[in-house]
Amino acid sequence: MAVLSLLLLGGLWSAVGASNMAVVTCGSVVKLLNTRHNVRLHSHDVRYGSESPAGGVRSIQVSSIFRSILSRDLAEFITATEDRIHVLVQGLKGSMKIHKWLSQDILFHSSGQQSVTGVTSVDDSNSYWRIRGKTATVCERGTPIKCGQPIRLTHINTGRNLHSHHFTSPLSGNQEVSAFGEEGEGDYLDDWTVLCNGPYWVRDGEVRFKHSSTDVLLSVTGEQYGRPISGQKEVHGMAQPSQNNYWKAMEGIFMKPSELLRAEVHHAEL
Numbered sequence: 001m002a003v004l005s006l007l008l009l010g011g012l013w014s015a016v017g018a019s020n021m022a023v024v025t026c027g028s029v030v031k032l033l034n035t036r037h038n039v040r041l042h043s044h045d046v047r048y049g050s051e052s053p054a055g056g057v058r059s060i061q062v063s064s065i066f067r068s069i070l071s072r073d074l075a076e077f078i079t080a081t082e083d084r085i086h087v088l089v090q091g092l093k094g095s096m097k098i099h100k101w102l103s104q105d106i107l108f109h110s111s112g113q114q115s116v117t118g119v120t121s122v123d124d125s126n127s128y129w130r131i132r133g134k135t136a137t138v139c140e141r142g143t144p145i146k147c148g149q150p151i152r153l154t155h156i157n158t159g160r161n162l163h164s165h166h167f168t169s170p171l172s173g174n175q176e177v178s179a180f181g182e183e184g185e186g187d188y189l190d191d192w193t194v195l196c197n198g199p200y201w202v203r204d205g206e207v208r209f210k211h212s213s214t215d216v217l218l219s220v221t222g223e224q225y226g227r228p229i230s231g232q233k234e235v236h237g238m239a240q241p242s243q244n245n246y247w248k249a250m251e252g253i254f255m256k257p258s259e260l261l262r263a264e265v266h267h268a269e270l
Contacts, residue, residue, distance in 0.1 A: 037222055125157060151191070
């Protein structure tokens with residue numbers, strides 16, 4: 001319903017068809033495709049940690065440091081509190097079942113924020129994002145997005161902004177990407193800089209999104225979740241540029257470019 005209501009607004013630009021001014025603009029509602037893994041940026045009202053029955057914790061592969069500890073004949077029970085990991089060495093020997101479980105997973109604290117994933121589905125309404133100006137600014141509808149410009153991406157169905165922070169992502173161990181805020185208002189960690197070639201972000205071009213505060217790039221590397229979001233891919237932040245962090249605007253409702261851009265194009269053609 002939120003997406004359909006936008007169709008009633010004036011000044012819409014065709015979501016299909018070619019245009020000699022096919023720039024991406026503020027106010028547009030789009031799906032973003034990771035071109036390497038062919039998944040669309042997605043979110044939903046599922047929080048990081050909800051896959052664990054303990055609530056507020058999640059499961060990851062044990063690091064090499066923990067593996068070296070677990071190689072001893074000890075059964076170590078690992079529990080998580082809000083701010084740190086407690087490792088309780090019980091001194092039990094010979095329990096292969098416990099040892100095997102510990103060799104695979106540990107539980108520790110996650111952000112608890114709304115998860116962001118990648119999905120292969122083309123027609124899922126939870127993959128729509130509204131393009132807005134950076135935190136505490138207003139980007140007028142139809143304003144072309146410049147390469148190098150910081151923006152926010154607000155999830156249409158939940159009203160939360162694409163966000164990142166210094167939490168570890170659950171599957172790959174990279175930087176967690178989440179959705180944060182209420183009714184489109186979060187904080188400065190919601191800002192992403194559009195990296196592209198040329199003066200503007202164009203609809204048929206690939207772009208990268210660099211987190212303005214931590215400098216990681218919005219990425220997908222193929223890790224896949226289990227329940228309750230089986231088959232969805234992890235989206236995270238990576239420091240290294242690669243083919244894993246290219247995105248392209250796909251389906252959506254594109255706002256008509258402002259008269260300012262038309263004037264610039266006309267001037268350039270003279």
